[in-house]
Amino acid sequence: MNPYVETPILTAGLFDYAEWRAEALQRVKALLTWLEESGLDLEQARPLLQRQIHRLDNDRMTLAFVAEFSRGKSELINAIFFSGHGQRILPAGAGRTTMCPMELFSDPAQPRGLRLLPIETRLQSQTLAQWKSSPQVWTHFELPSQDAQGLAQALTHLSDTQRVPLERAQDLGFFHDAEDLAQLNTDAQGEVEIPLWRHALVNFAHPLLDQGLSILDTPGLNAVGAEPELTLSLIPSANAVVFVLGADTGVTRSDLEIWNRHIATTSGAQTLVALNKVDALWDPLLTAPQIAASIDHQVQTTAQTLRLPPERVFPVSAHKALLARIQGDGPLLARSGLGALENALNRAANIDRRSLLDGAVRDAVGQVQSELSQQLRKQLHDAQGQLDELLGLRGKNANMVVLMLQRLAAERNEFDAGMAQVLALRAVNNRMLEQLRERFAAKSVLHDLEQLESRMGGALLKIGVKGELARIGADLRKRLVDAETQIEEIRQMLAAAFTRANSEFGFTVTAPRVLRLSGLMQEFDRVVNAYTEHLSGVNWLKLQNNAYTLRTLRTLSSRVRDLFERALRDIENWDRSAIAQLDSQVRERKKQLNRRLTTLQRIEDTKDSLHDRIDELQKQIAQIDVLQRGLNDQIRRLITA
Template identity: 45%
Template sequence: MATSFNEQFDQHGAWRREFALRLKLLSEWLKDHELLDAAVEERLRRLEGSMRSDKVMVAFVAEFSRGKSELINAIFFAGYKRRIMPASAGRTTMCPTELGYDADVPPCLRLLPIETRLHMQPLMEWRMVPEKWTRIDLDVNDPAQLAKAFEKVAEVVRVTKDDAKALGFWHDDTPEDNPPLGSDGLVEVPKWRHALINIAHPLLKQGLVILDTPGLNAIGAEPELTVNLIPQAHAVVFILAADTGVTKSDLAIWREHLIAEDADTDARLVVLNKIDTMWDSLSTPIQVQAQIDRQRATTAEILGLQVEQVIPVSAQKGLVAKVNDDMELLQASRLPVLEQALSQGVMGQRQKILRSAVSGSIGDLRLEATRVIQIRRRDLAEQMVELKGLRGKNTSVIKHMRARIEQEQGDFDASGAKIHAVRSVHLKLLREVFSLLGNSTLKTEMTELTTALRQPGIKLGVRKAYSETFDRLRAGLRKAATTSADIQSMLTGTFKQLNAEYGFSLQAPREPELARYERDLDLVERSHNQYLGMSNALRLAQPEFADRLVRALATRLRVIYESALGEVELWNKSAAAQLDAQLRERRRNFGRRIEAIERIQQAASGLDDRISEIESQEATLDQLDAKLAELTAHLTSTSVSAGAANSDSALKQA
């Protein structure tokens, strides 16, 4: 049988853990050999952090009664030998539910009351206020207790029509979308706004995050879900009912929330669930298959996908088959086909991105460490030439040599003011970049957008207000990129001058690629424009809803700007670390040269001894360089199983 999603994710988790361990050992090796300057240490810290905290989010999206929670049970929780997520008739997920694992938090279910929608804080801020959440502790070894606790996500509460309107579930302008009004004049709405489930499930411990979303009405009412969580998911599984195909509300979810202009449809899988309803005893298996194939082809055509991206399954039969170890029924449910598509699509793409990032970072790290080795090699070569030139010379020549070295050292120490002046200009320009990418700039833009959206009659000008905001944000990023280019030119010129004057081997580090953050802005703008252009126009006329949307936008933009700022900071640190390393090595070099002269003055054999020492040190540097290449090559190896044993052996020997 092909590798299932669970097995593929296990392999991904093992690769991440193996990589993090080898990275830690490499860090210790670099530290032991004094190759760990500030820039190298920062790259190691970021790499290790990204590997340990790497998350893979899979969002499950569907209208009500499509079998979404049952599908989650079948793929991820069949090992409990029962339903864990509520999926029986009349019980379904009513609020967005995230399942993940945080080792610092005990196993628990946290529920955010629906009333928090009356406040303006985005979900990200509510996460930082644990006392506002209702918490239920979980026993991960008791499936019955887990299932009972998870039923909470299906809870509803009855409220007045005015309260439903304030919470975003009732709109006078679109009565067809409103929930039914009871005979008592009350409306049924979700009791909870958001749920966070923290359990030590094997897949969740390895970084999987499952996002279970409610139906269309609930999705549209929560802008942060639509413009933040779903667009950032690494894969979206959209569930339809096989017997009904694409309904009007299904199509609304697909067009309004899941497909944006230029979207990567490869990360979208459509599941035609409940194919068991087509298992008709009056039809032959061939006739049943033909009916499923027609529904699959029609669905792919309507949604604009390849037929291979539409996968017919029976989640219910798949769960029953796994619980009862019925391989024949499991094959008939087609669940393994979906698991294989998830493993190849989600995990394959995620690993490709992560390994590409790792390869680039390790290459930069190796370059930084190699540069320190080269500085030491060059200094040894200079000493060797100097010492060999003293062979056969008398005492006065040696004294003259010492005086010349001390003069060079004095001149070098005096150059500190010039280097400090260069750094001052560099930091002044850098502060401009930090200001353009800082929180205060973003906060100002979001305040201006909020003010614009509160203008009377803004309903028809919402797109324009957003467009102007993103234009300003892009202009700011471009200005930051231009200033960065100026700094890069200055660094290149300054480093060239210092190399000529002091024999350094400085090289300006690679300039930050801020253009890619502009592309990220484009993606965010597209997802918001999509949201603005649909049936939410009436909601956007309500100031409180517009405020929620802006806060959701600010949360996502903050991530982009913090990433850009981090890249600029690492660039700056790489330049400063190079200069610091070469200054430090040059001062050490002066000390070693004077020490060598003293030894030569004290004993006739001192010269030959010192030359032998330098030759030995040169050989040691060659070994260091070879070991660095070996260790970094192990880290960039694409095959964990092939390289792990050799890597561990190499590190132990080092």
């Protein structure tokens, strides 16, 4: 790293976030370890904490940069993330540089280096996700991560192009637009230039990338519009999206088309606009206030055109920012405007993300504390009851012990008989849960989409797709609505059974919480609406490409399957947590009854065991108090750290 360059705001934020995440992970692990050693029943608590451990351990953050060609997007990525190398890492300069979408990340579990997917794979119907599991199809280049110049040289392959006949280029998804055709430059052989590669995976060790950061670089309308996974999956799932424009050109027609068709409708991500190349407005013949007014006018015009608040448009000069960081020029860096954009990215990618994860950890830990505190209170109540019972036996004759043995044996028989109700409850619950599993089974969920895919694959003209998708979407949404109704039926059935168990056996099982699928339904609506609009008249020409249509439908199927699988996981976890309460108290009651019988039998044989058992119970009560205070201390340390 260049020692004369200050640590960029976003870089510092990412390291702070990674440090917080590592500390939070260790604190949750420490809590689980302490609980494992406590002897408490963790059937409910363990999965709650394990989910948070997995989430903290595997958290990844994606920043997507989207722009038409020649907007300085690669230079902006260089300035934000790679200025410490003392030179450009991603190819940047005049004309088209990065020619294909790129995912930049660090994952030691995957092959290191640069992997490039040939553009010809667009002629086939496999999705990008499917191609990623076929490494033999990709072209691989080594990346010398410790050699900045060698790394930059290797990454120039992102700019590779080839010349092909126009018809071939159109089959591959290029030059369908009338304006593109009007500006087309063909050579003497009637060939045109297109990217050599369809997609790039850049996997190398880097301090920022090692913290779980991924950068998605999507250049040009042809790249974005021709890949449904980019538009409808990768970009919407990013933690923040930076749309890069040129301050010298403003919002061009192609910029606006990318914005309206591929970004403005994106949900689940915070979108920022970088108005790049603002140094083109630094007219030496104007005063500083005049230059500021000119830049502000461009910001206001851009915001109005994109229908965004002006505070989400950031005038920057990526070139001057990179130069300033390499040369250690503070005033030039401040003038470049990059700090304000980095601050906004830092909030979207670090502060907001941290708040989200911290809230999830606190909720899970709160549930654990509530459940285990209730468990300890029940143990304390039972132990105190046993102690009072044994204290009452002091000085009593043997007949009293025999009577108590008989009464306790009858109580255990009654409890065992009552457990038949618990088994029946489990059977009913399992049947209802199995019905939900069938409702969410991938084969059932995706049947109509697979039928549509098959029909479109054989159709000469791809017509009626939008209407079919709208119908399929409505049917799938009804599944979610019906599932929510069925979940409420399960909840009411369990609540009634828990109330009876509490009344008959003195349990303290709480009614299951209400589970709503409204958030998932909203996400489902966004996904289906996005795909339905994408497969509409504006993309009619692309739809006539069989491979493109099939890729789009398969990508939709994958998104729908993921959503339904997530819903089923949530339902199963909810049901398991509810039933675990009852199971825990049944086990504890069985242990308590057996312990009391054993104690009375020993008392019947010898009076000394009465005193021993009283002593054991007093120690047990003291230990419960120690555990409760220890639990409270552990939770307090975790949530206040």
